Amino acid sequence: MRLSIYTYIFTHKGHFYVYNSEGSILSEISEKLYSQLYEEDFNAIESGLLDILKRKHILVEDDEAYSYYNKMKMLFYSKAYDKERIGLVVVPYTGCNFACPYCFEEKKNPQRMSEKVEDEIILFLLGHKSAKNVNITWYGGEPLLAFKNIKSLYTKIKENTPLSIGRHSIVTNGYLINDEVLNFFKETNLNHMQITLDGLKAQHDSTRFLKNSKEGTYDRIMENIAKVLEELPGCSLSIRININKKNKHDFYVLHNYLKDLYKSKRIHIYPGFIREENKDKNSLCYQSFDADEIVPFYEEIKNEGGNVNFFPYKSAKGCMIHKLNSYIIGPEGEFYKCWNDVGDATKIIGYINKNELINKPLLYRYMNETSPFDNDECRDCLLFPVCSGGCGLYRYKNLFEKGKFNICSEYKDTKNLETALINSIAQCDMNKPVIRM
Numbered sequence: 001m002r003l004s005i006y007t008y009i010f011t012h013k014g015h016f017y018v019y020n021s022e023g024s025i026l027s028e029i030s031e032k033l034y035s036q037l038y039e040e041d042f043n044a045i046e047s048g049l050l051d052i053l054k055r056k057h058i059l060v061e062d063d064e065a066y067s068y069y070n071k072m073k074m075l076f077y078s079k080a081y082d083k084e085r086i087g088l089v090v091v092p093y094t095g096c097n098f099a100c101p102y103c104f105e106e107k108k109n110p111q112r113m114s115e116k117v118e119d120e121i122i123l124f125l126l127g128h129k130s131a132k133n134v135n136i137t138w139y140g141g142e143p144l145l146a147f148k149n150i151k152s153l154y155t156k157i158k159e160n161t162p163l164s165i166g167r168h169s170i171v172t173n174g175y176l177i178n179d180e181v182l183n184f185f186k187e188t189n190l191n192h193m194q195i196t197l198d199g200l201k202a203q204h205d206s207t208r209f210l211k212n213s214k215e216g217t218y219d220r221i222m223e224n225i226a227k228v229l230e231e232l233p234g235c236s237l238s239i240r241i242n243i244n245k246k247n248k249h250d251f252y253v254l255h256n257y258l259k260d261l262y263k264s265k266r267i268h269i270y271p272g273f274i275r276e277e278n279k280d281k282n283s284l285c286y287q288s289f290d291a292d293e294i295v296p297f298y299e300e301i302k303n304e305g306g307n308v309n310f311f312p313y314k315s316a317k318g319c320m321i322h323k324l325n326s327y328i329i330g331p332e333g334e335f336y337k338c339w340n341d342v343g344d345a346t347k348i349i350g351y352i353n354k355n356e357l358i359n360k361p362l363l364y365r366y367m368n369e370t371s372p373f374d375n376d377e378c379r380d381c382l383l384f385p386v387c388s389g390g391c392g393l394y395r396y397k398n399l400f401e402k403g404k405f406n407i408c409s410e411y412k413d414t415k416n417l418e419t420a421l422i423n424s425i426a427q428c429d430m431n432k433p434v435i436r437m
Contacts, residue, residue, distance in 0.1 A: 001042050004060045006068065008382055009037050010418050019421055020058050021385040022068050024314045026421050069384065073373045080322050080367065083130035086163070087326030089137045090121075090153065092146035094331060094343050098173055099211040100198075109343075112146060113331035117352075118153045120333050124352040125161050128325065135167040139328070139339065144176040146331075147184075154188055167191050173208065175217050177224040182231045193228060194238040195221065196272065199250030207242075229264055240272040252301035271297075295416035302423060311424035312411045314385040321366040321392040327352075337366045338393050370395045383409040383417075 003009075006022040009029075016034035019026045029037075036045050042059060053059040060067070095110030096103070125134065134157065138150055158165065168188060174195035185193075197218070198204040205216025228237055239258060243251050255269045273294065298310055320326040321337045328336040334348045341347035350357040357363060372378040372389020389395075390407030397403030411417040 001054075001059055002062055002065065003037065003040070004057050004068075005065060005380060006382055006385055007058045008414070008417065009034060010414075010421075012418065012422050017421065018058060019417075020056060021312065021314060021383055022057050024311070024385075025056055025058070026311070026424065066379070069379055072385075072388070076322070076371070076373060081324055083128070083325060084132045085166075085325065086125065086128055086131050086134040087320055087323060088125075088134055089139050089320065089326075089328040089339065090143075090150075091139050091141065091328065091330045091342055092143055092149035092153070094141040095145060096140060096142040096173070097145060097175060097211055098142065098208050098217065099214075100208055110141065111331040113149045113153075115152070117331065117333045118149065118156060120353045121153065121329060122156050122160050125157065125163060131163060131325070133166045134161075134163040136165060136169070137167075138170040138172075139342070140171070142173055142176070143170060144172055144181060147176070147181060151184060169193065173217070174221040174224050175210075177227060182227060185235070186232055190232060190235045192236050192238065193232070194240060195225060195228075196240045196242055197221065197254065198242045199247040200254055203247045203250050225258075229262055229267065233266075236266045236268065239267060239269045241269065242272045242274050244274045248297060248301070249304070252304055294410035295413075295420050299419055299423060309424060310420040312383065312386045312409070312417065312420055315388060319392045321370060321396075324367065337363065340393055365396065365400060366392065369399060381408075381412070383411050386411060 004020060004022065006020055008019045008021075010017055010019075011034070016029050016031055017026060018029050018034075018037065033045065033049070036042065042050070045053065050059070057068070090113075092113040093110065095112070125131070136154070136157070140146075143150060157163065165188075168190050169192035170185075170190065171194045196208075198207045201216070201218040204218040204221075208217050209215060210217060225237070225239070228235065241251050241254055251271050258267065258269055295310070302310075320328060320339070326337075328339060328342060329352060330336065330342055330348075333352045335350055335352060336342055336344075336347055337349055338347070347359070347362065349359050349363050370392040372384070372395075375389065378384055378389045387409035390409070391405075394403065394405040394407045398405055398407070411420055
């Protein structure tokens with residue numbers, strides 16, 4: 001018997017704790033139990049308590065040390081080659097009505113999807129003979145600039161394929177939402193919407209302004225957030241608040257304001273750490289948050305009154321890079337494997353109307369060589385259940401483009417982990433993760 005790879009014990013101000021990342025458990029324990037775990041004197045633990053520790057996977061048998069890891073590996077690869085489910089991210093238009101200075105779309109020529117490409121997408125989907133379900137996400141640029149295409153293609157998928165539409169979502173800047181858009185998404189059961197803000201009004205309007213008039217967009221977007229929550233009761237809404245070190249203080253003010261204003265379980269507000277790369281494209285610039293700076297940021301905003309949950313919950317993250325039947329389809333019928341590749345001709349994998357791939361090496365590298373299951377560091381990492389190995393794109397950049405990106409969890413530094421866990425005790429107001437043993 002042994003402590004699980006995913007178990008961590010620590011002390012804080014005379015209290016003793018055990019954390020397990022596999023079960024998302026944080027428990028205050030007695031000094032006696034702490035000593036027994038620290039000394040690995042498991043035979044001395046009272047039998048009833050020992051059963052609990054084993055049931056919670058805090059303690060595991062020696063031959064079960066990698067059971068969770070191996071289970072996740074099996075599920076990872078089974079999902080990677082799942083033929084019954086198609087993931088479809090459609091980019092009907094690569095242009096945008098905003099001129100955000102940090103956007104990776106900034107230097108790309110806008111392209112709009114034609115009716116011919118829409119019809120080719122239908123033929124492409126029909127070619128997946130084993131597929132039963134399709135998840136659809138509308139993406140851009142700003143997809144609502146091509147709302148006509150969204151309506152047309154959705155109707156064609158619904159009427160001309162046997163596929164059941166599961167998750168239906170959109171990533172939008174939120175400016176162009178109107179009654180027609182809301183009615184359509186109500187009728188088509190939109191499950192999820194993501195809208196981005198860049199902070200409070202002054203900061204937001206300085207970076208997310210209209211391309212042609214330079215007019216600010218904050219007020220319109222805030223009005224539309226209210227409309228979405230009112231008109232789309234079946235839709236969850238994620239508000240991404242973009243931050244770097246310049247506007248980090250805006251986050252907690254806006255987070256608390258929106259939470260207090262709507263008090264809705266359907267709204268999720270989170271910090272979007274802007275990843276601005278240096279000129280060599282091999283690391284983040286000094287204004288961007290690196291992983292080891294995120295927990296200190298959380299603690300700082302907590303001290304300023306921000307209500308942020310620090311707890312490092314288990315997260316079974318997925319990525320289109322690692323799923324053969326997941327496609328990001330651009331307006332010319334080109335397909336990619338990563339959202340950030342859209343518009344980059346060197347990252348086109350193929351075209352939906354052609355049988356032959358045009359960039360097999362990239363597909364093979366994405367599918368096979370960016371997996372966290374080829375990394376011994378991930379295999380033995382306490383935080384693997386939390387981060388699932390990190391971002392596949394940045395792993396690719398590190399492996400093949402001389403990148404120096406830190407893709408590990410912000411909690412990998414045990415000082416940061418302990419800070420997050422202790423702060424989570426006070427911050428968690430529902431289903432508190434702290435139990436006593």
